[in-house]
Amino acid sequence: xxxxxxxxxxxxxxxxxxxxxxxxxxxxxxxxxxxxxxxxxxxxxxxxxxxxxxxxxxxxxxxxxxxxxxxxxxxxxxxxxxxxxxxxxxxxxxxxxxxxxxxxxxxxxxxxxxxxxxxxxxxxxxxxxxxxxxxxxxxxxxxxxxxxxxxxxxxxxxxxxxxxxxxxxxxxxxxxxxxxxxxxxxxxxxxxxxxxxxxxxxxxxxxxxxxxxxxxxxxxxxxxxxxxxxxxxxxxxxxxxxxxxxxxxxxxxxxxxxxxxxxxxxxxxxxxxxxxxxxxxxxxxxxxxxxxxxxxxxxxxxxxxxxxxxxxxxxxxxxxxxxxxxxxxxxxxxxxxxxxxxxxxx
Amino acid sequence: xxxxxxxxxxxxxxxxxxxxxxxxxxxxxxxxxxxxxxxxxxxxxxxxxxxxxxxxxxxxxxxxxxxxxxxxxxxxxxxxxxxxxxxxxxxxxxxxxxxxxxxxxxxxxxxxxxxxxxxxxxxxxxxxxxxxxxxxxxxxxxxxxxxxxxxxxxxxxxxxxxxxxxxxxxxxxxxxxxxxxxxxxxxxxxxxxxxxxxxxxxxxxxxxxxxxxxxxxxxxxxxxxxxxxxxxxxxxxxxxxxxxxxxxxxxxxx
Ligand SMILES: Nc1ncnc2c1ncn2[C@@H]1O[C@H](COP(=O)(O)OP(=O)(O)O)[C@@H](O)[C@H]1O
Ligand SMILES: [Mg+2]
Numbered sequence: 001x002x003x004x005x006x007x008x009x010x011x012x013x014x015x016x017x018x019x020x021x022x023x024x025x026x027x028x029x030x031x032x033x034x035x036x037x038x039x040x041x042x043x044x045x046x047x048x049x050x051x052x053x054x055x056x057x058x059x060x061x062x063x064x065x066x067x068x069x070x071x072x073x074x075x076x077x078x079x080x081x082x083x084x085x086x087x088x089x090x091x092x093x094x095x096x097x098x099x100x101x102x103x104x105x106x107x108x109x110x111x112x113x114x115x116x117x118x119x120x121x122x123x124x125x126x127x128x129x130x131x132x133x134x135x136x137x138x139x140x141x142x143x144x145x146x147x148x149x150x151x152x153x154x155x156x157x158x159x160x161x162x163x164x165x166x167x168x169x170x171x172x173x174x175x176x177x178x179x180x181x182x183x184x185x186x187x188x189x190x191x192x193x194x195x196x197x198x199x200x201x202x203x204x205x206x207x208x209x210x211x212x213x214x215x216x217x218x219x220x221x222x223x224x225x226x227x228x229x230x231x232x233x234x235x236x237x238x239x240x241x242x243x244x245x246x247x248x249x250x251x252x253x254x255x256x257x258x259x260x261x262x263x264x265x266x267x268x269x270x271x272x273x274x275x276x277x278x279x280x281x282x283x284x285x286x287x288x289x290x291x292x293x294x295x296x297x298x299x300x301x302x303x304x305x306x307x308x309x310x311x312x313x314x315x316x317x318x319x320x321x322x323x324x325x326x327x328x329x330x331x332x333x334x335x336x337x338x339x340x341x342x343x344x345x346x
Numbered sequence: 347x348x349x350x351x352x353x354x355x356x357x358x359x360x361x362x363x364x365x366x367x368x369x370x371x372x373x374x375x376x377x378x379x380x381x382x383x384x385x386x387x388x389x390x391x392x393x394x395x396x397x398x399x400x401x402x403x404x405x406x407x408x409x410x411x412x413x414x415x416x417x418x419x420x421x422x423x424x425x426x427x428x429x430x431x432x433x434x435x436x437x438x439x440x441x442x443x444x445x446x447x448x449x450x451x452x453x454x455x456x457x458x459x460x461x462x463x464x465x466x467x468x469x470x471x472x473x474x475x476x477x478x479x480x481x482x483x484x485x486x487x488x489x490x491x492x493x494x495x496x497x498x499x500x501x502x503x504x505x506x507x508x509x510x511x512x513x514x515x516x517x518x519x520x521x522x523x524x525x526x527x528x529x530x531x532x533x534x535x536x537x538x539x540x541x542x543x544x545x546x547x548x549x550x551x552x553x554x555x556x557x558x559x560x561x562x563x564x565x566x567x568x569x570x571x572x573x574x575x576x577x578x579x580x581x582x583x584x585x586x587x588x589x590x591x592x593x594x595x596x597x598x599x600x
Contacts, residue, residue, distance in 0.1 A: 203465070203467075207465075207467035207468055208466070208467070208468065209457055209459075209468070212446075212450065212454075212457065212468060215443070215445060215446060216443045216445075216446060216450075216454060218445065219443040219444045219445030219446060219494075219496075220441070220442065220443050220444050220445075222441060223441040223442055223443045223444075223454070224443060224454070226425070226437075226441050227443075227454040227455035228426050228455035229454075229455060285445075286444070286445030287445055339493065339494075339497050340497055
C-alpha cells in the first residue's frame with residue numbers, strides 16, 4: 001500500500017455502470033441483432049422457414065439499406081459538424097432524372113457510353129446544389145437548416161422541370177445490369193459499389209485530418225478555428241460530399257428501375273436522417289460514425305422489409321421507425337449522463 | 347523571492363493604443379516581460395485586460411504602438427503566426443474541442459500522421475501516448491484517455507490546455523482568468539502548475555480578479571484602469587490595499 005501512495009488516485013468505476021455504459025454504446029448493434037432474431041423467429045413460427053437464410057431476402061434488405069445508406073453517408077459528416085442537409089431528398093431525384101434524360105437523348109450510342117455519360121451528367125448536376133449549399137452555409141453563414149431547405153425547393157423544381165413531369169423511363173442494358181446485376185451471382189452490384197464508397201467515407205471520417213476537423217467543428221467551432229482549422233473549407237467540402245452521395249443514390253435508382261424519378265430520394269430523406277441518429281450521432285453535433293450509420297440503415301431496412309414480409313400494413317413502418325428514433329435519442333442522452341458519472345465529474 | 351534576469355525582455359509592448367468605437371480600451375500601454383517571470387494583469391471589469399492580451403496574441407491589431415517578441419515586431423501577425431512563434435494564449439472559455447479526447451486536443455491543428463499500407467492515417471496512438479507524457483510532466487493522470495474532454499473536471503481541462511501549450515514549447519503563456527471557473531482545490535492545482543512552468547523558464551502573463559492568487563504566484567503586477575496603466579509594482583514592494591487603490595484609479599503612476 002505504502003508503495004502506491006505516490007500515484008494519483010483514480011476513482012474506481014462500479015461494474016454496474018460499466019455494463020450500462022457498454023449497453024448504451026453498443027445498443028444499436030444489439031438492437032440490430034434483436035430485430036434480426038425477431039423476424040427470423042416470426043418466419044419460423046408462421047411460415048416454418050428461414051428469413052435470413054434466404055438469399056433473396058438478404059439481397060432485398062441490403063438493396064433497401066443501400067438506398068438509405070447512400071443518402072446518409074454524406075449526411076453523417078454534416079450532422080457531425082452540427083449541420084443538416086435537407087436538399088439531398090431532391091438532389092437524388094435531380095441526378096436520377098438527369099441521368100435518364102441524357103441516356104434517352106443518346107439512343108444511338110453504345111449503351112455503355114450513354115450510361116457513362118448519363119452518370120457523369122447526373123453526378124455533375126448533383127454537385128451544383130452541393131456547391132450552392134456550401135457557398136450559402138460556409139461563406140454567407142446561412143444556418144444549414146434554412147439554406148438546405150431553400151435548396152430542397154429549388155432542386156425539387158429543377159428535377160421536375162428536367163423530367164418534364166415525374167418520371168423518365170429508359171431502355172439501356174448497361175444501366176439495367178448496373179441496377180439489377182449481381183457480382184458472382186450473389187452480391188447486388190449497387191450493394192458492392194456502396195460498400196466501396198462506404199469504406200472510403202469511413203477512411204475520410206475516422207483516419208484523416210478532414211474527418212477530425214469535421215468532429216472538431218461540431219464539438220466547438222471556436223476551438224477549431226483557434227486550432228487553425230479552415231472551417232469554411234471543411235463546411236464547403238462536406239456539403240459537396242453530401243451532394244455526391246445523394247447523386248449516387250439517384251444513379252442507383254435510375255439503374256434499378258430503368259427510370260429516373262424526380263422524387264426518387266424524397267421518401268428516403270427522413271430515413272437517412274434517422275439512420276444517422278440511430279447510428280449514434282447527436283443533434284448537437286460532434287459525434288457519429290460511418291459504422292453507426294451503416295447499422296442505422298440496416299435497422300431501418302430490416303424493419304421496412306420485415307414488416308412487409310410478415311404481412312403488416314406498410315404504415316407500421318413509419319410508426320416503428322419513429323419509435324426507434326425516439327429510443328435512439330433517449331439512449332444518446334443517458335449515454336451522456338452515464339459517461340459523466342463514470343468519469344466522476346459533475 | 348526568486349531573482350529574474352531583467353537584462354533582455356522576451357516580450358515588450360510599447361505605447362500601444364486600441365479604440366473600439368467610443369471606448370478607449372487601451373491607451374499608450376507599455377510593459378516588458380522577462381523569461382521565467384509571472385506577470386499579473388489586474389483591473390476592474392472593462393479595464394482593458396482582455397484587450398491587451400488579445401493584441402499580444404494577434405486577435406486584435408493595435409491602432410498605434412508596437413509589440414515585440416525577442417526584439418522582432420509581431421504587431422501585425424495573425425493569431426496562428428503568433429502561436430507558432432511560441433506565444434500561447436489560453437482563453438477564458440478554455441477553447442478545447444469538448445467532444446474529442448485528450449490526445450487530439452493537444453495535437454489539434456498539428457496532428458501526427460502515419461502510413462498504413464502507404465495510406466496516410468492519423469496516428470492516434472502516438473498522440474495519446476504523447477499526451478499522457480505531457481500531462482504526467484505536469485503531475486496529472488487521467489482515468490480514461492479515450493474519453494471526450496467534456497467529461498473531465500474544470501481543473502483537468504485547464505491542465506490539458508496548459509499542457510498543450512507546454513508540449514508545443516511555448517515560451518510565453520498568456521492566461522485569461524485561468525482560475526475563474528474553478529472550485530478552490532482546482533484553483534490550487536492551476537496555481538501549482540503556473541509555478542512549475544515558471545520554474546522551467548516559461549514567461550507567464552495571467553489575468554486575475556483575485557488578489558490572493560496574484561500575490562501568491564506572480565512576481566510583478568500591472569494594474570489597468572479604464573484602458574490606462576494605473577501602476578506597476580514588484581510583488582514584494584506593494585500591498586493588497588495599494589493594488590486596490592490603483593484599480594480604483596486613486597494611485598496613478600506617471
Ligand atoms: N470587440 C470589442 N468591441 C467593442 N468594444 C470592446 C471590444 N472588446 C472590448 N471592448 C470594450 O473595451 C473595454 C475593455 O474591455 P476588456 O478588455 O474586455 O476588459 P477586461 O478584460 O479588463 O474586463 C470595455 O469597455 C469593453 O466593452
Ligand atoms: Mg476580460
